[in-house]
Amino acid sequence: MIAYIVIYTLGSAILFSLTALTEKPPNVTDYLAWAYWSFAHSMFGIVVGFLVRVWDR
Template identity: 50%
Template sequence: MITFIKLIIIGFLSGLILAASGKVIRLITGNKAEILLYNMEYMPVFKRWSDKWITGIIFHYMTCIVSTVVLFCMLIPFGWEMHIWPYILVYTAGSAALYFLSLLTDKPPAFNSFSSWFYWTFSHAVFGFAVAVLIRFWV
């Protein structure tokens, strides 16, 4: 149970790091890739609440927490749950593919913006690194 609680905290803290990296990228470059962290309008069930700012934030942190717990559990059978590279690879590759959900929304960024895709993917690599390091040294 203690491990589960630690994973929830790690998911939340790493979500903060992900949001901060997206915000820093936006402040430095003006690129709006970070908007995708909070956008739910392409999801049929959640779309009805997508106009409320708080639901996007809740969606972001719940996704970070759930993905942290689930990936940790999925890595246990392989004995990789304490290794750094699986987290970086899974979150980087997964986000690189999920970026193209931007095809389903009118909000920025554009699905064909290489810089937005790169910043989005890079931010998630940072997220994966944060998750892995926190797990490695705290769990």
């Protein structure tokens, strides 16, 4: 489960730069936006890890 959390969090943190392609991207120095982005994807990693564990039983 930890692997899913780490992969989704690190991967999404790297892909945050893709928000520059939106109509109104956040500033590059907006660390709060990056933190929200990374936190949300870490929560997604937790849910995916939990669901994979439940499904694998």
